[in-house]
């Protein structure tokens with residue numbers, strides 16, 4: 001699939017190498033890209049530099065430990081790392097837990113489909129471009145929501161982003177998983 | 183998923199959960215509903231994808247500590263080889279999905295109920311205090327006390343069903359009530375109703391008895 005690689009599918013390859021080969025070079029590449037972003041995200045969320053550094057290291061260590069739980073048919077690597085960083089932020093700054101849904105049971109027998117993985121990664125990149133294309137004020141409001149600056153009462157889900165296609169694709173991936181299970 | 187779910191979470195709530203802005207008590211209701219509902223699971227994943235885009239856009243020029251990668255690899259090396267985190271196995275059968283079992287310490291038979299009178303029982307679950315979440319047990323045919331809301335309330339049915347002005351709510355259905363809704367849910371005939379209800383304001387009971395009882399039952 002070398003021709004069909006996108007930035008996001010390259011990150012998927014890194015996570016797969018960490019999962020299968022405990023590949024430290026792949027981890028170093030992920031770290032170089034994502035660790036500063038996680039640290040910046042945590043600082044925007046109100047952590048000081050020292051706490052953000054410590055949490056970013058823990059988030060990246062969790063990436064290593066949970067590599068086998070990542071499903072590229074349902075999330076980009078950036079999205080997956082975001083959820084780990086978000087949970088760490090809630091734990092560190094609010095001293096709360098973030099209750100997680102029970103995951104669908106899938107294990108080594110579930111090999112993610114290449115075509116579906118590529119499509120999901122491409123849609124994640126499109127979503128990123130759509131976010132950048134939003135009017136400044138609207139984009140800032142979304143960022144503030146995800147930095148945890150807004151209370152749940154202040155959040156209005158009208159983002160102006162095209163979420164329908166990515167939602168439908170994830171829904172189909174869930175349907176396929178359910179069929180595998182029965 | 184034996185019966186189709188017809189009452190779902192709102193986009194606002196899913197986005198608040200995805201962004202990590204929802205109080206833990208509401209988060210437990212969201213996670214429990216999503217465990218039963220692939221439609222909301224996909225919608226939630228869509229809002230998490232927005233978080234991924236925000237992370238990707240974060241300032242990449244923030245400096246990491248000098249030995250940051252090496253320190254992280256040491257963190258990883260310090261973990262026992264077999265200490266990879268596994269997803270908790272999903273609940274097999276039973277009434278409560280896994281996230282709720284985590285808070286209860288088991289399934290429906292492990293709940294430490296407290297009687298509220300008339301066969302109605304409740305159990306407040308331990309969460310951060312910016313909102314509260316409780317399990318309610320309402321015998322079939324019993325009405326919940328007539329109450330309005332000072333805040334937001336999420337009510338998720340886990341067993342049986344209830345009916346009110348908003349319609350019929352069966353297993354997996356969730357009612358999202360705002361400050362304007364004044365409602366009187368009644369447990370439908372059939373199995374007794376068990377629901378998980380979260381609110382960020384004390385409930386205001388209109389009836390005399392429940393109001394008197396309020397300070398004692400901790401609602």
Ligand SMILES: [Zn+2]
Nearest residue numbers: 190191219222
């Ligand atoms: Zn739903």
